[in-house]
Amino acid sequence: MNINPKHTFTSNLPADPILENTRRQVTKACYSYVKPKQTSNPKLLHVSPEMLKELGLSENDAKRKQFLNIFTGNTVLENTNPYAMCYGGHQFGHWAGQLGDGRAINLFEIEHNNQNWKLQLKGAGETPYSRTADGLAVLRSSIREYLCSEAMHHLGVPTTRALSLALSGDQVLRDVMYNGNPEYEKGAIVCRVSPSFLRFGSFEIFAARNDTETLKTLVDYTIKTHFKHLFTSSDPGGTEESFRETEINKQTYVSFFNEVALRNLDMVIHWQRVGFTHGVMNTDNLSILGLTIDYGPYGWLEGYEPGWTPNTTDSQHKRYRFGAQPDIVHWNLYQLANALYPLIEEAEGLEAVLANYAIQKEAKYLQMMRSKIGLSTEEPKDANLIQELEDCLQLTETDMTIFFRNLANFDSATPTNGLQIIRESFYEIKTVTEAVKNRWNLWFDSYADRLQRDPISAKAKKENMNSVNPKYVLRNYMAQLAIDDANKGDYKLIDDLFNLLKQPYAEQPKHEKWFAKRPEWARHKVGCSMLSCSS
Numbered sequence: 001m002n003i004n005p006k007h008t009f010t011s012n013l014p015a016d017p018i019l020e021n022t023r024r025q026v027t028k029a030c031y032s033y034v035k036p037k038q039t040s041n042p043k044l045l046h047v048s049p050e051m052l053k054e055l056g057l058s059e060n061d062a063k064r065k066q067f068l069n070i071f072t073g074n075t076v077l078e079n080t081n082p083y084a085m086c087y088g089g090h091q092f093g094h095w096a097g098q099l100g101d102g103r104a105i106n107l108f109e110i111e112h113n114n115q116n117w118k119l120q121l122k123g124a125g126e127t128p129y130s131r132t133a134d135g136l137a138v139l140r141s142s143i144r145e146y147l148c149s150e151a152m153h154h155l156g157v158p159t160t161r162a163l164s165l166a167l168s169g170d171q172v173l174r175d176v177m178y179n180g181n182p183e184y185e186k187g188a189i190v191c192r193v194s195p196s197f198l199r200f201g202s203f204e205i206f207a208a209r210n211d212t213e214t215l216k217t218l219v220d221y222t223i224k225t226h227f228k229h230l231f232t233s234s235d236p237g238g239t240e241e242s243f244r245e246t247e248i249n250k251q252t253y254v255s256f257f258n259e260v261a262l263r264n265l266d267m268v269i270h271w272q273r274v275g276f277t278h279g280v281m282n283t284d285n286l287s288i289l290g291l292t293i294d295y296g297p298y299g300w301l302e303g304y305e306p307g308w309t310p311n312t313t314d315s316q317h318k319r320y321r322f323g324a325q326p327d328i329v330h331w332n333l334y335q336l337a338n339a340l341y342p343l344i345e346e347a348e349g350l351e352a353v354l355a356n357y358a359i360q361k362e363a364k365y366l367q368m369m370r371s372k373i374g375l376s377t378e379e380p381k382d383a384n385l386i387q388e389l390e391d392c393l394q395l396t397e398t399d400m401t402i403f404f405r406n407l408a409n410f411d412s413a414t415p416t417n418g419l420q421i422i423r424e425s426f427y428e429i430k431t432v433t434e435a436v437k438n439r440w441n442l443w444f445d446s447y448a449d450r451l452q453r454d455p456i457s458a459k460a461k462k463e464n465m466n467s468v469n470p471k472y473v474l475r476n477y478m479a480q481l482a483i484d485d486a487n488k489g490d491y492k493l494i495d496d497l498f499n500l501l502k503q504p505y506a507e508q509p510k511h512e513k514w515f516a517k518r519p520e521w522a523r524h525k526v527g528c529s530m531l532s533c534s535s
């Protein structure tokens, strides 16, 4: 295996001078060096061929013992120095202080095709940031993270990626529903991959500690590394040589914040498009690059319900419910603005970005919803048509994925067929009363009128709709079936789902069984509709 490891993160940012792996507050440093824990009997369960290719590795490489050893933490690659990152975060609306990579350990960077990738193990053992926990991850949550991050990539949603899923061979104790019934589960490790694992909380921690110096070092590094275009355009002449020395001006900090805001807006609008509910949008789980990060208690909408969250830890206030996600990004951006303020010392620019986010959020959401119903032009009343559609979707439990996919078959010449076309998306046909049918028929009439004023051909409309409305998503019960099998030692379904989800927008007649509503047994089952943060 030919890996030429890079270390741009550690060579540009301050390290924690303490090398002992003891739990502590780490100050004036962006990371701590720490070695992954040795595992007793590691076994690879799956490797992403697409990710291998992105990294310039071959499928043969993945079969080597060295690959297994490196990506489960048993071998540290020569000339590399693994590390855990320091960050803080606002959890459920409250500042939680230092959090950090309590169980994630960065191995090294690989550069391939002009892209720098950080490779990180999740569940690789304790670090200085582990607080009271064990640094490990269990198989169920690792399968969910592995399958979903690659599935999101294929859906076209900005996300961190996954290279491999492995068993550690060790047992991990977990109290799944936090009700005093801990049990041993299989331990597992996912190798995650991303151009950066920096989170909003990576910046907040230094602002909270009034450590403006380290804050500036980290922000400048981030701009010069990941937002180079901002840096060079506003500071002309910024060549590689002058790269480190050149001062970044205040306007560039504001532009950086603006881009972070817009990238995260783009990400969350994609979530709303595909029905993804993240579940724990704390500021330590929002990426500075606007990538979906931390596949914990996430879930996919089945019945269209903006008030839904899969996370039982949030069942009372439902702060992170599906419909609130774009507003939560906004709230989190306020926290990031506060963290960047010491570098700018003027609120105006940051406030303008936040105000613009609110405007853009409405516009982008509307644009996205127009695409879901196949409109190629804009009319002022589209917002009403879409609002009425969302109201109709909540009249009775209606499957989001099936609804939008089947809606592509609607013909504006025969609006009375509308109900028949979407019938399959209703969970209980007996709840579709005359009153419900009437509302839907009214909507289909307005929709047909609107489509008739749209110049797009029926064929193009259908193609467009099928390219934004996925046919296959990782429904909660599907992941749970793969987990149940894996706990019994059968890993085939992981591979089947992995392959299915590579083409979420394609018709896959052989796999039609996955284009189905959630089965009744999964309605209230732990892991399918209820997920805790225990992972």
Ligand SMILES: Nc1ncnc2c1ncn2[C@@H]1O[C@H](COP(=O)(O)OP(=O)(O)OP(=O)(O)O)[C@@H](O)[C@H]1O
Pocket: 099, 100, 101, 102, 103, 104, 122, 129, 130, 131, 133, 134, 135, 136, 137, 280, 284, 285, 293, 294, 295, 296, 533, 535
């Ligand atoms: N088993 C564990 N051992 C040590 N620390 C943990 C463990 N589980 C979670 N943490 C830490 O608790 C904090 C919040 O956890 P959260 O569930 O958001 O993250 P995570 O799922 O571990 O990781 P990530 O955000 O990297 O995907 C993080 O600092 C995380 O590292």
Ligand SMILES: [Mg+2]
Pocket: 284, 285, 294
């Ligand atoms: Mg997290």
